[in-house]
Amino acid sequence: MTTTVVVGGSFAGMTAAIQLKRKGKNEHRVILIDQSPLFLFIPSLIWVPFGRREMTDISFKKEAVLKKRGVEFVHAEALETDTKAQVVKTTQGNFKYDHLVVATGPKVNFDMVPGLARHSHYIGTPNGAMKLRKALEEFKQNPGPIVIGATQEAGCMGASYEFLFNLEKWLRDQKIRKKVDLYWVTPEDYLGHFGIDGMPLGESMLKAFMKLFNIHYRTGVGIKEVTTDSVILSTGEALPYKLTQLMPQFVGVDFVQNSPSLLANKNGLMPVDDTYRHPAIGNVWAAGVAVQVDAPFECKQVPYTVPKTGYPSDVTGKVVAKNILRLTKGNNKLIHKPWGHITGLCVMDAGKKEVIILSNRLFRPRVIALMIPNLLYDFVKVFIEKYFLWKSKRGYAWLP
C-alpha cells in the first residue's frame, strides 16, 4: 500500500487526490489535508461584490465528495514537512507519506508595497470580495475616482481586468458612471499581455474597450505606495482614489516557506521538472499555483509574471496523479507536460460581456491563438462556472 498525502484541496489538489485514488484503488491510500472545509470556485469571486453571486452559490463542502471517492479528508492546516522523515506536521497531528503532493496555491504578498494591505482592496478571497461589496455600497453615497490594477511582480492580472469591467458596468447600472474617473494601472508592457505575451488582436481589443468605456490607463508601471487617498505609481504620478483594488504578487504559502527541506525558491514556490516532480526529491510533487513557472518573456519596464489559471492547475493535478501511479507500478516513463505547452483555455468576463481566449499552447510559439469577443452576454463564463461546480461536486475529476 502506497500512502500519498496531498496538501491543498482545490483545482490542483482535489483533482490529483481523486484521480490517484480512482486509478490506484486498494493499492493507494490518499489523504487530502486542507485548512478549508469548502471548495470554492475562485473565478466567480469577481461577481460577489456586485451581488451577482453569493458565497453559497460558488462553494460546497468537500469532505463528502472526497469520502465518496475513497479519499480521506483531514481538515487541518499543514504547518511544515520534513522530507527526510516523510512526514507532514499539521494542526491535527502528523501524517507519514510515501509521496507528497504540494497543491497549496498562493499566499498573497501584501507587504511588497507600503500601504497596500491597509488601503487597497483584494478581490481574491471570500473576505476580500465581501469587503468590496460593503465598500461599493458606501462608495455609491459618495462617488469619486477609482484605481484598479495590479502591482509589480503580479501574475494574475486577468482577474483584475475582469473586476475592472464588471465595476464599470456596475457604475453605469447605479447611474453614477459620470461621477467617476476610472483608472487601470498595470505592470504589463502593453494592454492584454496577461503574462503570456499577449494574443493576436488582444492589445487592440483592450485599447478599444478602454476607449469605449472611458477608462484611463497606465501600462508598464509599478506601485510605489498606497496612501489614504492616492495610489503612487513607480513613475511618481499620484492617482487620487476613493476606492482601489490591486492584484499583488503571489508567493508560496507558509507551509512551503517553513519547510526548508522542500528547497523552494526565494518566493516559496515549488521547483518541479515538467513531470511536476521535485528535481531533487523523487517522492515530492507539486501542482497548480504552488509550482514555480519561469516567465518566457522579458519585462521591459517593471517585473511581472505568468498567470497560473484554473485549467493548467487541473491539468497538472492530473499529470501528478498519473506519474505517481506509473512510478509505483515500476514504470519510470513519466508523462512530461511543460506548463507552457498546456492548452490555453480562459474566459475574461467583462461585465455581462466576455472575451474567450483559446490557444493550442499557453506560451508562444502557438499555432492556434484566438481572442473571441462576445458582447451579447457572458454565456461561456457562466457555463464554465456551472460545469466546473457540477463536475467537482460529484468528484468527476477525470473530466476536463
Ligand SMILES: Cc1cc2nc3c(=O)[nH]c(=O)nc-3n(C[C@H](O)[C@H](O)[C@H](O)COP(=O)(O)OP(=O)(O)OC[C@H]3O[C@@H](n4cnc5c(N)ncnc54)[C@H](O)[C@@H]3O)c2cc1C
Ligand atoms: C479573483 C480571481 C479570479 C480568477 N479567475 C480565474 C478565471 O476566470 N479562470 C481561471 O482559469 N482561473 C482564474 N483564477 C485562478 C484560479 O483561481 C487558480 O488557478 C486556481 O484556484 C489554482 O488552484 P490551486 O489548486 O493551485 O490553488 P488554490 O485554488 O489557491 O487552492 C489552494 C488550496 O490549498 C489550501 N491550503 C493552502 N495552504 C494550506 C496549508 N498550509 N494547509 C492546508 N491547506 C492549505 C487552501 O485552503 C486551498 O484550498 C482566478 C483567481 C483569482 C484570485
